[in-house]
Amino acid sequence: MNETLVNNQNHRITLADTGQSFECGNDDVLLRSALRNNVAFPYECNVGACGNCKFELIEGEVDAKWPEAPGWTAKDRERRRYLGCQSVPRGDCTIKLRPNPHYAPIHQPKRVTGTFMSRRPVTHDIAEFRFELSDDMWFEPGQYALLTLPGVSGQRAYSMSNIVQGSHAKVLDFQVRRVPDGQGSNALFGTLAAGQQIEIDGPYGMAYLRRNVKRDILCLAGGSGLAPMISIARGVAADPGMQGVKLNFLYGGRTPRDVCGRDMLEVLENFGKHLHFDAAVSHAGDGEQWGGHTGFVHELAESMFGDRLRDMEIYFAGPPAMGQAIQKMLLARNVSFGQVHFDQFY
Incomplete structure (x- = not known):
């Protein structure tokens, strides 16, 4: 040292x-x-x-x-x-x-102790990890925190999938995809034991829910980019001031077994009325049954909304290639990037 x-x-x-x-x-x-x-x-x-x-x-x-x-x-x-x-x-x-x-931070970040409480499977390679905190950490839907994990060099950034509810903010949920040879995800999936404590530093990130904007919302997610988009959808559903806002949630996966998120949205108020879910897969073969859209999530967004994208507040999170394709599509559609929100992860 x-x-x-x-x-x-x-x-x-x-x-x-x-x-x-x-x-x-x-x-x-x-x-x-x-x-x-x-x-x-x-x-x-x-x-x-x-x-x-x-x-x-x-x-x-x-x-x-x-x-x-x-x-x-x-x-x-x-x-x-x-x-x-x-x-x-x-x-x-x-x-x-x-x-x-x-x-300028809406909530000044702090370092707290997080106690690992539970892990819940989301898909074959994504799980949700719950931590209870030693102190309140207030955050906006869509933000992330930095985790110091055992045996991992440096910190890892993961987005929260939950929202702050009530007068306390002592629980954080993270949806993480297991990556082969990924130090951070391997520590979470394989090393971390229930009751173990780690340092959590947050909140950070600029792709948080803009509560003062009343445009219809489009959330685009892929991989563990599910987490911040689910948090934003939950934030909209829980905010009385946003009850008239329509939110379309699009998820992109490689195969049908990668698609997730619908079950988390179906339990929210106004699902099917103001809140809608659609998904696309880039590879629908290999014997799996798939009755949805085939292609990439940015293609699905463009086909569904076209020029209406210019009138929406757009949030996205996912693999770098997905993010680049979304930006290119929005640029071609002359969407103002003042209404597009994402955090750059690599």
């Missing part, structure tokens, strides 16, 4: 040319500490892949938690540019970045 990280100390981080500053411990990173202090630090993936949280180090020194992070280039190093999600301060620092009000 780096000696600078052994003793927990707080350091003053100053934003050049703004007069704004915040404290960051050497057990935290600049990005998350800034958000904990209500500083609107731009970010996306939060795990070192996208590079959207870069800042320039003017004074001081930082350690990189993951020197091989894909979002950090050799040119960045030369220019003293670092990733906020990977940078731990060695002492007081002055940094240069442009805070953006878009990233």
Whole structure:
């Protein structure tokens, strides 16, 4: 372990040319500490892949938690540019970045202890994991948290599938797909035992339900992207102010046995009236019975709604290839990206 990280100390981080500053411990990173202090630090993936949280180090020194992070280039190093999600301060620092009000947290993220309570199968390779928290964690439908899992290097980002209900927020559900050779999913499916405790840090993410927008909603999901979309659908159903909003939920799977989500939506108020579910599979063969749509989920969305997509609030989550195809389709349809919401995961 780096000696600078052994003793927990707080350091003053100053934003050049703004007069704004915040404290960051050497057990935290600049990005998350800034958000904990209500500083609107731009970010996306939060795990070192996208590079959207870069800042320039003017004074001081930082350690990189993951020197091989894909979002950090050799040119960045030369220019003293670092990733906020990977940078731990060695002492007081002055940094240069442009805070953006878009990233101001609705709920300031916190680190809590999560006790693993149960696992429920969703499909042949997706399960829902429930954690009880040591303290309330308020979040918006569609947001995610970072889990520190046993035997896993670094944190893993997973979206919540539940919503905050009542006056307490001490339960988080995560729907996770088991990935071959995936450290995070293998820890959840194989290593974590009931009653075991882990650190959970959240909430994060900008693809949360916009409650003040009353357009009809389209949710597009694939794989474990089911979780944030289910959370958004649950959030709409539970919000009296959104009872007149129509929500269409489209799920894309490779084969019929991959399709999921309908059972979670059928129990919500207004299912079949204001809330509808459809699915598409890209491979309907192999002897499986399938009476639904064949193709990709973005093709299903375009065929169902066409130019009406321009009048909808659109949320999506799933594999990168799916996300790219959806964006390309929406761009071709001249949909304003101000009404399209997704978090970049890699």
